[in-house]
Amino acid sequence: MQASATLLQERRLGETLRRDRWWAAPLSVALGLALFGGYATWAIFQGTNYFADPYLSPFYSPCLSSSCPGEVRLLGFDWWRFSPAVLIMWVILGFRGTCYYYRKAYYRAYFIDPPACAVGEHRGHRYQGETAFPLILQNSHRYFILPSLIILGFLWYDTLRAFLFSDGFGIGVGTLILLVNVVLLSGYAFGCHSLRHLAGGGVDCFSCARFGGARYRLWRGVSFLNRKHALWAWVSLIVVCLTDLYVRLVASGVVSDPRIL
Amino acid sequence: MAERVFRVFRGTRERGELVDYRVEASEGMVVLDALHSIQARQAPDLAVRWNCKAGKCGSCSAEVNGSPRLTCMTRVDDFPANEPITVTPMQAFPVIKDLVTDVSWNYEVARRIPPFRARSPDFPDGSWRIYPYEVERAQEFRKCIECFLCQDVCHVLRTHGKHAEFMGPAFLVRAAAYETHPLDVEERSSYLKDEGGIGYCNITKCCTEVCPESIQITDNAIIPLKERVVTRHYDPLLKLVRRIARH
Ligand code: SF4
Ligand code: SF4
Ligand code: FES
Ligand code: FES
Numbered sequence: 001m002q003a004s005a006t007l008l009q010e011r012r013l014g015e016t017l018r019r020d021r022w023w024a025a026p027l028s029v030a031l032g033l034a035l036f037g038g039y040a041t042w043a044i045f046q047g048t049n050y051f052a053d054p055y056l057s058p059f060y061s062p063c064l065s066s067s068c069p070g071e072v073r074l075l076g077f078d079w080w081r082f083s084p085a086v087l088i089m090w091v092i093l094g095f096r097g098t099c100y101y102y103r104k105a106y107y108r109a110y111f112i113d114p115p116a117c118a119v120g121e122h123r124g125h126r127y128q129g130e131t132a133f134p135l136i137l138q139n140s141h142r143y144f145i146l147p148s149l150i151i152l153g154f155l156w157y158d159t160l161r162a163f164l165f166s167d168g169f170g171i172g173v174g175t176l177i178l179l180v181n182v183v184l185l186s187g188y189a190f191g192c193h194s195l196r197h198l199a200g201g202g203v204d205c206f207s208c209a210r211f212g213g214a215r216y217r218l219w220r221g222v223s224f225l226n227r228k229h230a231l232w233a234w235v236s237l238i239v240v241c242l243t244d245l246y247v248r249l250v251a252s253g254v255v256s257d258p259r260i261l
Numbered sequence: 262m263a264e265r266v267f268r269v270f271r272g273t274r275e276r277g278e279l280v281d282y283r284v285e286a287s288e289g290m291v292v293l294d295a296l297h298s299i300q301a302r303q304a305p306d307l308a309v310r311w312n313c314k315a316g317k318c319g320s321c322s323a324e325v326n327g328s329p330r331l332t333c334m335t336r337v338d339d340f341p342a343n344e345p346i347t348v349t350p351m352q353a354f355p356v357i358k359d360l361v362t363d364v365s366w367n368y369e370v371a372r373r374i375p376p377f378r379a380r381s382p383d384f385p386d387g388s389w390r391i392y393p394y395e396v397e398r399a400q401e402f403r404k405c406i407e408c409f410l411c412q413d414v415c416h417v418l419r420t421h422g423k424h425a426e427f428m429g430p431a432f433l434v435r436a437a438a439y440e441t442h443p444l445d446v447e448e449r450s451s452y453l454k455d456e457g458g459i460g461y462c463n464i465t466k467c468c469t470e471v472c473p474e475s476i477q478i479t480d481n482a483i484i485p486l487k488e489r490v491v492t493r494h495y496d497p498l499l500k501l502v503r504r505i506a507r508h
Contacts, residue, residue, distance in 0.1 A: 009352055010420070017327030017347050100464055100484055107463050114416040117467035118327050118352075127421040131460035139487075139495040193480070197488035205443040206395050216394065226480065 010120030013112065022116035030109035036237050043244045047083030050244070052251035054162050055174040057244045058181055059085045059092075062154045072158075091151055095144040096237075100193045101230045103138060142194040152189055155182045171261040174246060181236075181243040188232040191225030265337060266345035267295050269307070274356045280304075281345065286337050292348060293321050293333040296360070308359035316473055319408030323360045324349045329410040329471045332360075351413040364409055370428050373456065377439045378447040395443040401481060402438035404474040405431065411468035411478055417461045427458035430468035430478045437482035440489065450493040453486055462487075 010016055014023075043050075043059055050057035051069045063069075064087045066078040080087060096102050107113050114121045130138050159182045162175040189195075200219025206212040225232065249255045265286045268279045282303055284295045293311055300307045309332075312318040316334040325335050326347050340346050354362040383389045411430040417423045428436075436453060439445050453459045464487075468478045476482070492499055 017324065017349065019326050019344070103463065104465050104479075107465050113463065114420065114465060114467065117414050117416075117470055118324070118329065118419070121416065121420055123420055127417070127423065127461070129417065129461035129463045131458065135463075136460065136495075139491045142488075142491065142496070193484045194488060194491075197485060197492070201485045202489060202492060204441060204445060205391075207390070207392050207443070229480075 010118070011123060012120050013122060014115065015120035016116075016118060018116075018118060022119055026109045026112075026115050029105050032234070033105065033109065036241050039241045039245075040237075043241070043248070044085040044089050045083050046248075047085070049248045049251040050085070052174070052247055052257065053166070054164055055172075055178060055247045055250065055257070056158045056161075057085075057247040058155055058158070058178075058185070058240050059089075059244050061151070061158050062088065064088070074154075088151060091144060091147040095141075095148040095189075096233075098138050098141040098144060099233065100141070101233045105230075105233075141192075142198065145189075145192060145195055145198070148189055152182070152185060155185060158182075165259075169261075170259055172257045172259050174250060174257045176260070177243050177246050181239050184232065184236040184239050187225055188229070188236040190222060191227075191229045191232055192222070193226060193229070196222040196226050263342055265295070265342070267292075267299065268345045268347045269296070269299065269360070270349040270356075271304075271307070271359050272356070273358055277356070277359075279347065279349075290337045291333055292323075292325055292330070292335045292337060292346065295337060295346075296332060296348065308357070308361045310361045317406055319406035322351055322408045322410050322413065324351060324413070329413045331408060331410070331473050334473060351409070353413040353415070353419040354409075366424055367407070367409055367412060367429075367431065370432050371435065374428070374432060374436055374439070375447050375449050375452050377442065377445055379444040380446045389444055391443045398481075399438050399442045401476055402434045402441075404476055405434050405438075406474060407431065408473060410471045410473065414467045414471045415462075416465070416467065417458075417463075421461075423458065423461055427461040428456070430462070430483065433457070433459065433462070433486060434476060434478055434482045437486055440486065448493075450486075450490045454490045454494055459483070459487055459490055 016022065040059065043057070047067070050060040051072060053071060056063065056072050062074040063072045063084050064075045064077055065080040065084040066076040068084050077087070108115060112121055130136055159178045162178045163169055163171060196219065199222045200206065200215035203209045203212065203215055206216040209215060250257045263286055264283050267282045267284055269282060270277055271280045272278060282299045284298050286295070293314060296307065296309045300309065309321070311321040311333060314333045316331055321332045322329065323332050324330065325332065326340065329351065332348065337346065348360065350356050350360045351362045354364050354366065357363050379389070409431055412418055415430055417427045418429055436449055436457070439447065440449055462483055464479055464484065466479045469480070472478055
């Protein structure tokens, strides 16, 4: 078999000496993101069936427009004509879209840059990575942390509210689903790389820094969640979609929510 | 034990070919053993770089079935018995002969990183006080054995050939070892952003996948450094705060 040393280089897309199924991972990520991203987009633009007392779909919280049901309406923007979820979706889209894990996921699965390790892609010196517009904007990730944590606060409030039925305290299947959902979303958000930096990653000398001890403990906590950030990202994405689906099915009367307590 | 076929790159930068060798595989054999056996019995001129055979010197790096690996730590029985095992040199560096590549570019990059600079001593006898918990973070990066497998697999170097613009994951690990050390006071974010080209890394984590020392290169070295660069150079709010503080 003739091959020069430079000929060994992967020149074309997908060219590689690897014999394993390297394409399986990017393919499943591409399909998974399309499926759950697609569902989330569809659900956000519906503007109906997102509330089944006492459950509010996580995509619609906080509910800010005048079309929101009175029980969960926070502000009544009456100039807003579309689905109330659209008002807050930029936060979620911005946070997940610039997340270091999701960047890896879509750079590999959609941008094919690279599709997998040691597998050929479009070659050339035009590659700019995250050094130039538009991808340099990924550096804004930290700005989405605060709005996301505010939304997370509302989701915790909604979860507590999901224990209060018209006849008093109770637990339904939906209550548990909302609880699991908000725990997973918290595990995802509090494992954020940028938050890790702000918590203490940017500190060199903890014993010299102001509040160094507290920042060290905080940094350790975020680092603990950060270790499995990709897993939190996936599980929380899937569950948030399923939570919306459940509320939607209950609200539209397709299923009735079984009470446990 | 069974006979295995090894398909090994033979040649130089200008020309070469993959040559098949049959090797009697023994229990627990690693790819480097097979290369040594080929060298001893069939091709005495086969060029292979190695030293410790214990995964600690970082010399025996090559690509086994297309994946960057330490050949001394890659077991032959990890691969299906009925298929040949391909061994090729690292692709991101120029071949000298057979499996030996010229990795001297890496040493030049290492020299350019702003070196460790300690703050002034804490005590009159010239000593410092640091706590074990503070140095823990930097310890992970000291495990690097300079095998350059991460440099080899990184698509910025391997595919896009940005050797002039990007320092590569191995030296981002080195920079992180200095940067996160409690005594160090050097400011490296401008270097990392400009000459180091940290923005070229698109955090796709191939370096982490191949590191034989299991250093969490992307999560623990590169991303924290990227965040430091953001703080220093990109965050408009912090820029404003710094400007106000200066006046
Ligand atoms: S994560 Fe960055 S440095 Fe590591 S292989 Fe990918 S592009 Fe290269
Ligand atoms: S970081 Fe890991 S892969 Fe890279 S040179 Fe060091 S030991 Fe090798
Ligand atoms: S890095 Fe994933 S949420 Fe911030
Ligand atoms: S020979 Fe030393 S790492 Fe393989």
